[in-house]
Amino acid sequence: MTYDPATREYLVGRVTGDWYESNDDEVSYVRPVHWYGSASRDALPTDARARLGCGTTIFRVSEDVATELARAAGVQGWVCVPEVQKKGGEHEASETPRVDETPAVGLDDDARAASAEDGIERIKDRVLDLEWDQMxxxxxxxxxxxxxxxxxxxxxxxxxxxxxxxxxxLGLESSYIVAEVKHRKNAMGTPEIRSFIGGLRPGDRGLYVSTGGFSRDARLEADSSIIPVRLIDLDDFVRLYTDVYDRVDEETRALLPLVRIWWPA
Known part of the structure; x- marks a missing residue:
């Protein structure tokens, strides 16, 4: 199993061969995997999400978590399988066996990165639990x-x-940042972005926050806008929030409180 943070999906497959050493300097081992399908993290119960984490290390999931994954994906007969991480973080479910790559595990840097990414995914879960006005x-x-x-x-x-x-x-200096916030699961498309840009005034700067993300065409629409527009999806938002958390006021912290975790250097 492996996790794709861009889509918040767990990809599940079956290992079809033994590990072998790779000649690529960026990875240590490769292993062929036959992919069955994917399950949305948002469709899993809280305890299953907590036990799965963000899947950046190799592990075997328990039978009860595997059952939840199968239920979320609408697939019968899945069994516990190890996770395989592809270099670059991009994954596609496929019926054709293919080779995926995974970095060596067990080093402090890998464990620290895995813990940090797991924390990001847990914060995303909390954001999705907020009401629209809280967002x-x-x-x-x-x-x-x-x-x-x-x-x-x-x-x-x-x-x-x-x-x-x-x-x-006083709002006398330019430029204004005009933000639209959409707190829903579906991705925003071109019509929504076009309508938003059409409502901006000369001198404005547009900020569109969508926890459901954006379609490719929506991003192209924003990129072609004469008025500067920045699109922020859930992953972008959470990473920005963690970056400035030390400066976040108490009222905002009450909505999404975080705890800093220290790690030995």
Missing amino acids: EALTAGLLRAMEYYARITARGPDGGRDVIATPDA
Whole structure:
């Protein structure tokens, strides 16, 4: 089994051969794997997610967790299988056996990286449990931690202006950051991004936060905008939040509190 953080999916397959040493300097071993399918992390119960982590090391899952994975993927007959990590972090389920690569495990750096990535995935789980209005407040808190003056707009038709952030407290300096926040599972497409860009004014800077991510065409639409627009998905948001957490105010920390974990150098 291996985990793809971009899609929040666990890919499950069967090892079809023995380990052998790779000539590639970036990996130590390779092993052929026949992929069966994938299961969404969001479809798993909390205890299964906690026990699986982010899957950056090789391990064998327990039978009860394997059962939950099979249920989430709608596949019968899965058994406990070891995880294999492909170099570069990109995975595709396939009916054709192929060779995947995994870094050597057991070193402090690998364990530390695995723990850090597992923490990121657990924070994502917490973010997805928030209500939509809490997600707007969290976005405003993130912008304040980044030294902007941010406020949530009044309820009602806002034209995609959920949060407004300015460089100064009076809002007299340019440029305004106009943020739209979508807290839902489905990815935002081109129509949503196009509508958001259409509501921006000259001098604005657009920020679109979507916990469900964005389609490829939506990203292309943002890239082609004359007005600067930044798209932030769940992974981007969590990593930004952890980067500035030391500057996050108490009100925002109450929504998503974190604990720093120390590791020996």
